[in-house]
Amino acid sequence: MQGKKIFKLLLFLLLITPSLTIASEEVAKEENSVKSEIKQDIMHHLQDAYDFHLFTDKTTNTHYGFPLPIILWDNGLHVFMSSKFHHGEAVAESKGNYYKIYHNKIYKTDAEGTLSMDENHHVTNAKPLDFSITKSVFSVMLISLLIFLLFRGFAKSYKKSHIPNAVGKFMEPLVLFVRDEIAIPNIGEKHYKKYMSYLLTVFFFIWFINLTGLTPLGINVTGNIAVTFCLALITFLITQFTSKKDYWKHIFWMPGVPVPMKFVLAPIELLGVFIKPFALMIRLYANISAGHIVLMSLVGLLFVFQNWFARGAFLGLTLFLSIIELLVAFLQAYIFTMLTALYFGGAVAEHDDHH
Amino acid sequence: MEKLINEFSVGLFFWQTLLFLVLLFLLKKYAWKPILNAVNEREKSIEDALNKAEEAKKEMAELKSANEDLLKEARVERDEILKEARTLKDKIIAEAKTKANEDAERIVASARESIQHEKMAAVTELKNQVAVLSIEIAEKILKEELSSEAKQSSMISSVVNEIQLN
Numbered sequence: 001m002q003g004k005k006i007f008k009l010l011l012f013l014l015l016i017t018p019s020l021t022i023a024s025e026e027v028a029k030e031e032n033s034v035k036s037e038i039k040q041d042i043m044h045h046l047q048d049a050y051d052f053h054l055f056t057d058k059t060t061n062t063h064y065g066f067p068l069p070i071i072l073w074d075n076g077l078h079v080f081m082s083s084k085f086h087h088g089e090a091v092a093e094s095k096g097n098y099y100k101i102y103h104n105k106i107y108k109t110d111a112e113g114t115l116s117m118d119e120n121h122h123v124t125n126a127k128p129l130d131f132s133i134t135k136s137v138f139s140v141m142l143i144s145l146l147i148f149l150l151f152r153g154f155a156k157s158y159k160k161s162h163i164p165n166a167v168g169k170f171m172e173p174l175v176l177f178v179r180d181e182i183a184i185p186n187i188g189e190k191h192y193k194k195y196m197s198y199l200l201t202v203f204f205f206i207w208f209i210n211l212t213g214l215t216p217l218g219i220n221v222t223g224n225i226a227v228t229f230c231l232a233l234i235t236f237l238i239t240q241f242t243s244k245k246d247y248w249k250h251i252f253w254m255p256g257v258p259v260p261m262k263f264v265l266a267p268i269e270l271l272g273v274f275i276k277p278f279a280l281m282i283r284l285y286a287n288i289s290a291g292h293i294v295l296m297s298l299v300g301l302l303f304v305f306q307n308w309f310a311r312g313a314f315l316g317l318t319l320f321l322s323i324i325e326l327l328v329a330f331l332q333a334y335i336f337t338m339l340t341a342l343y344f345g346g347a348v349a350e351h352d353d354h355h
Numbered sequence: 356m357e358k359l360i361n362e363f364s365v366g367l368f369f370w371q372t373l374l375f376l377v378l379l380f381l382l383k384k385y386a387w388k389p390i391l392n393a394v395n396e397r398e399k400s401i402e403d404a405l406n407k408a409e410e411a412k413k414e415m416a417e418l419k420s421a422n423e424d425l426l427k428e429a430r431v432e433r434d435e436i437l438k439e440a441r442t443l444k445d446k447i448i449a450e451a452k453t454k455a456n457e458d459a460e461r462i463v464a465s466a467r468e469s470i471q472h473e474k475m476a477a478v479t480e481l482k483n484q485v486a487v488l489s490i491e492i493a494e495k496i497l498k499e500e501l502s503s504e505a506k507q508s509s510m511i512s513s514v515v516n517e518i519q520l521n
Binding site: 201234 | 359363364365366368369370372374375376378385386390391393394400
């Protein structure tokens with residue numbers, strides 16, 4: 001029972017709009033540097049980080065948050081906490097090697113932390129293989145755990161009765177929505193079952209991740225290209241490996257068109273195979289990044305304007321856009337799942353017609 | 356594009372793939388399968404229940420119509436029995452009436468016949484008595500008439516006179 005209550009409290013906290021804490025983060029800024037600081041904060045927020053940073057008191061220059069483990073492969077495993085970097089200000093030493101964070105990337109340096117640059121201001125220092133548990137990785141772990149616990153409890157509740165528990169009552173219509181509105185219409189009654197697990201996982205994963213992105217924790221997971229690339233890649237691989245003969249036939253030798261057209265269509269179709277998941281990747285990444293930029297900019301504007309009337313108006317606008325972003329969080333999860341199902345449907349479709 | 360490639364973090368990609376696949380596997384085993392199975396089962400049971408209800412409804416309707424048929428039949432039978440009883444009653448009454456009439460007629464006829472007999476017998480007896488009486492009377496008269504000679508001769512002469520000898 002106790003666990004359940006804590007769980008509910010956590011959920012509640014995660015669903016509060018971002019305005020409040022970000023607002024406190026922005027308090028006590030000098031007016032002239034407000035704009036550039038907002039810009040910096042936004043850029044900082046959009047990037048992954050090596051510690052879980054909640055907010056910074058800039059008057060005393062203290063950071064509130066907690067460090068995360070750094071895992072590097074550089075002729076041997078190097079594991080240490082990110083607190084060694086002192087928020088990027090210090091050089092970290094591990095087993096005789098020295099590392100420094102520069103523009104959110106870890107470089108191998110000497111004991112003084114010298115970075116050599118080329119003429120384009122690119123760092124030429126060696127980069128170790130970085131498998132650190134970054135803020136995004138940590139968030140993915142946390143949210144995955146949350147999703148797993150929620151849905152396992154939901155699944156278990158069916159053992160007691162036909163009617164699921166409270167979580168299930170909310171989630172079951174969504175599970176059925178994925179099945180009846182996404183999987184079956186796009187893939188077809190015959191093949192949809194083998195894709196259900198992936199579609200449901202991807203749908204709830206993206207949705208939950210997007211939602212946590214709207215909390216004051218300042219998580220931005222689906223705004224990382226690596227994350228959306230991973231999801232799009234899995235969709236791509238499943239599409240290719242479960243495809244039927246007809247799918248390839250429609251790519252390389254389109255039936256029902258004149259022979260010269262077949263030669264024209266083949267490269268276009270082949271390109272399409274790669275463009276589809278690429279579009280999936282960019283769409284999710286761009287939507288979530290843009291949403292975060294817009295919301296944070298609006299919150300920032302509250303501090304740029306010194307006039308209470310404008311502040312009131314922007315507060316309203318921010319609230320309105322926060323609600324829109326809640327919708328976008330769902331919409332992007334839906335679109336990703338829906339298009340994934342559509343591609344799966346194309347892979348297993350059996351054409352008996354000639355078009 | 357260069358920014359995107361620059362932003363791409365191999366470590367994040369590695370962890371995301373690993374975590375996502377683990378999540379996919381765990382959810383598949385512990386969540387999606389039981390949930391979808393339970394939902395399917397429930398949908399099936401609801402469908403079954405609905406079908407059964409429909410069947411029961413049909414059966415009920417059949418039963419009802421059968422009952423109605425039975426009732427109708429019973430009513431027809433009752434009417435028939437009543438009708439039969441009524442005709443039987445009429446017939447019995449009519450028969451009794453005709454029999455009574457016949458009996459009455461027969462009795463009257465036999466009465467009449469016996470009356471005729473009695474009458475005839477009486478008449479015959481009367482005739483006989485009259486005959487006896489008249490003979491006695493005639494005897495007495497004859498005795499009276501033929502008591503004297505004169506009278507006898509006159510008698511004979513009248514009879515002879517009467518006889519015409521032609």
